[in-house]
Amino acid sequence: MPLEKSDAFMLKAFNWSESSRTVIFFTREFGKLALVDKGGRRVSGKRGRLMPFARMELTFHISEKSSRGYVSDSDLLELYEFQLEGSLGRLAYASAACELLNLLLPEGEPLPSLFTYTTSFFEKTNSVDRRSLPALFVTFFLRLLSQLGYHPSLGYCIGCGLSWEESSPDNGTVAFSPERGGYVCPSCQRVAEYYIWLSSGGYRLLTRLQTCSLDEASLMPIGYQDCSLMLDLLTRFLSYQAGVSGDLKSLEFLEKLKNSQLGPDKG
C-alpha cells in the first residue's frame, strides 16, 4: 500500500475493539476518507494521537483494493480549543459542522477549497465574539450546501422567478418551501403547502449570509428567533433536498443547539 500525506480533520470515529477504530476524515487531497486506526485508542502509542477539532498532517496507507487504508502517523498542526467565552456553544457549532461534513461530503472526492473554507470556519469559531457564532455557522451551512450542489433559491421565487424583495409585502413575512427548495412569492403559494416563515428583516439577513465571507458574517449578529428559524429552514431544506431522513443525529443535534445555545445569555 502506498504511503500518503494530507492535512486532515477528524469527522467521526467508530470504535470496533478496545484499541482499534475506523475514523472518517476530511482531507485536503483526498476529500472524505475512512481509515482504520489500529491501536489509536491506546494512550501510550508511539505515534501522534488523533485529535478532534484539530488540523493534523496525517500519514496513511491508502488501499488499492476494497479494504480500508490505515493511519500510520499524525502531526498536530493547529488545535482549536474553544476556550474563550461561550466555549460550549463553540464546541456545539464545530460538532454540528463535522456532522454535516460527514453527512454530505462524497467519499474520495477532493474538495480543496472547501477544506480551506472549513479551516477558516474552525479558526473563527475558536476566536470570534460568541455573539457572532450563529451567523458564522449559518454562513458555513449555506456555503457547504451550495458547494455540494444543494443551493437553496433564496433570492428569487422558485415558481415564477420574481425577486423576493419585489414580490413580498413590505414588513411582512417571507415564505420558504423546504420541499420546493426556495422562496415562494404570494401568487405562487399553494393551499396546504408547508412553509417556513421568516420576517422580511430576518430573510434579508439570510440572503446576505448566503453570499458573504466568514469575516463579514462575524460582523452580523443574528437574534435568537431569526437564527432558530434559519436553522430550521436549512435543516428541513437539507432533509428534502439531500434525501436524508429527519431523525439524523446532526439534525437532532441542531435542534438541541437551537434550544440551548443560541439565547443571548447562554453558552
Ligand SMILES: [Zn+2]
Ligand atoms: Zn412566484
